Amino acid sequence: MPLTKGIILAGGYGTRLYPLTYGTSKQLLPVYDKPMIYYSLSTLMNAGIKDIMIISTPNDLPRFKDLFKDGKHIGLNISYAHQKNPNGIAESLIIGADFIGNDNICLILGDNIFHGNNFISLLDKARLNLENNYSTIFGVEVDDPNDFGVIEFDSQNKIHNIVEKPDNASSNIIVSGLYYYTNDVLQIAMNLKPSPRGELEITDINNHYLAQNKLRLVKLDSETSWIDTGTYDSLMKAAKYFQDYENKTAKKVACIEEIALNLGYIDKKKLKNTANSMKNSNYGRYLLNILKK
Numbered sequence: 001m002p003l004t005k006g007i008i009l010a011g012g013y014g015t016r017l018y019p020l021t022y023g024t025s026k027q028l029l030p031v032y033d034k035p036m037i038y039y040s041l042s043t044l045m046n047a048g049i050k051d052i053m054i055i056s057t058p059n060d061l062p063r064f065k066d067l068f069k070d071g072k073h074i075g076l077n078i079s080y081a082h083q084k085n086p087n088g089i090a091e092s093l094i095i096g097a098d099f100i101g102n103d104n105i106c107l108i109l110g111d112n113i114f115h116g117n118n119f120i121s122l123l124d125k126a127r128l129n130l131e132n133n134y135s136t137i138f139g140v141e142v143d144d145p146n147d148f149g150v151i152e153f154d155s156q157n158k159i160h161n162i163v164e165k166p167d168n169a170s171s172n173i174i175v176s177g178l179y180y181y182t183n184d185v186l187q188i189a190m191n192l193k194p195s196p197r198g199e200l201e202i203t204d205i206n207n208h209y210l211a212q213n214k215l216r217l218v219k220l221d222s223e224t225s226w227i228d229t230g231t232y233d234s235l236m237k238a239a240k241y242f243q244d245y246e247n248k249t250a251k252k253v254a255c256i257e258e259i260a261l262n263l264g265y266i267d268k269k270k271l272k273n274t275a276n277s278m279k280n281s282n283y284g285r286y287l288l289n290i291l292k293k
Contacts, residue, residue, distance in 0.1 A: 004104045007108070010054055016231055026229075029235065030239070032243050034255075036111060039112075046120050050265070051099075075263070076265070090199075094190055112229075113229060114226055115241075127180070140174060146165060163203070258290055
């Protein structure tokens with residue numbers, strides 16, 4: 001059985017967040033007390049994925065390297081590649097082809113945040129689908145589907161088609177920015193033609209699998225929160241959500257060092273080194289408190 005590797009696409013210019021993103025990557029903006037990309041990285045970690053590639057712009061890539069280095073301090077193998085221009089989500093699979101090799105791939109957008117008690121079980125469903133040679137998309141119900149890839153259903157409530165940013169959406173279920181693909185996605189991506197807007201569309205890949213009856217849909221349940229942090233309001237909403245959650249539970253979300261410890265990727269000695277480097281922050285003190293348990 002092939003391994004599953006992970007790609008985080010953290011490219012683009014973040015134009016909807018100007019002027020916040022004039023000087024930095026959108027995925028490095030804070031969501032409460034940590035960079036946005038911590039949340040997507042934690043999703044891959046919770047999925048049991050250790051080999052991860054971060055794809056960003058040539059200007060922003062050094063900042064991600066400064067943040068994560070090679071990932072060894074949290075028990076990961078992190079590599080990097082650049083996307084020169086925002087030519088579509090599907091281009092990330094072509095850029096990462098050598099990294100993916102003969103393995104399956106989990107692709108997540110760096111501005112998509114998932115959180116919920118049942119979320120890991122949903123990731124397990126996607127992993128099981130891969131074992132049975134099916135790719136998986138994660139559907140979520142939204143109020144503004146026209147801004148996304150919209151899932152259209154037939155009279156039997158089976159997926160009929162996926163339409164990218166339709167003028168009039170026929171459903172409120174959209175494709176979120178998390179995808180599990182079997183290895184043949186590389187060949188599919190390399191044969192894509194740019195859409196009318198000049199991008200290699202991830203929707204075209206999803207529709208290809210759909211036509212082959214090789215696509216499965218996992219719907220996010222009501223207990224799972226999904227936030228696309230691409231606007232001012234959603235950025236503030238996410239920060240408030242996690243501030244309230246962490247203050248209420250005294251438990252941090254997307255604390256990558258804690259996740260690494262719980263998964264056995266690192267020991268307490270390695271955690272202590274990281275915690276001491278951040279001991280002047282609440283985040284660092286949280287890590288030090290973990291060591292006392």
